[in-house]
Amino acid sequence: MALAIDSTNFESLVSGDKLVVIDFWAQWCGPCKALAPTIDELAAEYEGQVVIGKCDVDENNDIAVQFGVMNIPMLVFVKGGELKDTLVGRVPKEEIAKKIEMYK
Numbered sequence: 083m084a085l086a087i088d089s090t091n092f093e094s095l096v097s098g099d100k101l102v103v104i105d106f107w108a109q110w111c112g113p114c115k116a117l118a119p120t121i122d123e124l125a126a127e128y129e130g131q132v133v134i135g136k137c138d139v140d141e142n143n144d145i146a147v148q149f150g151v152m153n154i155p156m157l158v159f160v161k162g163g164e165l166k167d168t169l170v171g172r173v174p175k176e177e178i179a180k181k182i183e184m185y186k
Contacts, residue, residue: 084118084125085135088142095133096160101186102133103178106149106156108140113172114155120175124182132186159185 087095087104095102105121107114118136125134139146139154149158149165157169159181166185169178 084121085133087135087137087145089144092137092142092145095135097163098133099162100131100133101166101182102135102160103182104145104149104158104160105134105136106139106146106151106154106158107136108138108154111154117155117172120178124175124178127179128182128186132182157181161185 084105085091085095103124105114105117107118121134121136128134137145139151149156149168153170155170155172157173157178158165159167167181169181
């Protein structure tokens, strides 16, 4: 299951040495809900290797603004505090896994 990312754990997660994949989403977003099972599957598959979490844009607007989130779902790939890549929209699991492998 994907980790809930919010202002209480955000800084400690993204400043670490593991790759962090953040799924920016909202309750009212249909494509976000469709992507959710894929995010949970990837979180289970990469457990211990990569941090994969979800950040609700309505509850954590400050974090969304920091990454320039304009459309959701949006995935950001962060390692060592540095933004490595982004994916926007409901992308296939294989495409997300390819990015994870590239940056982990």
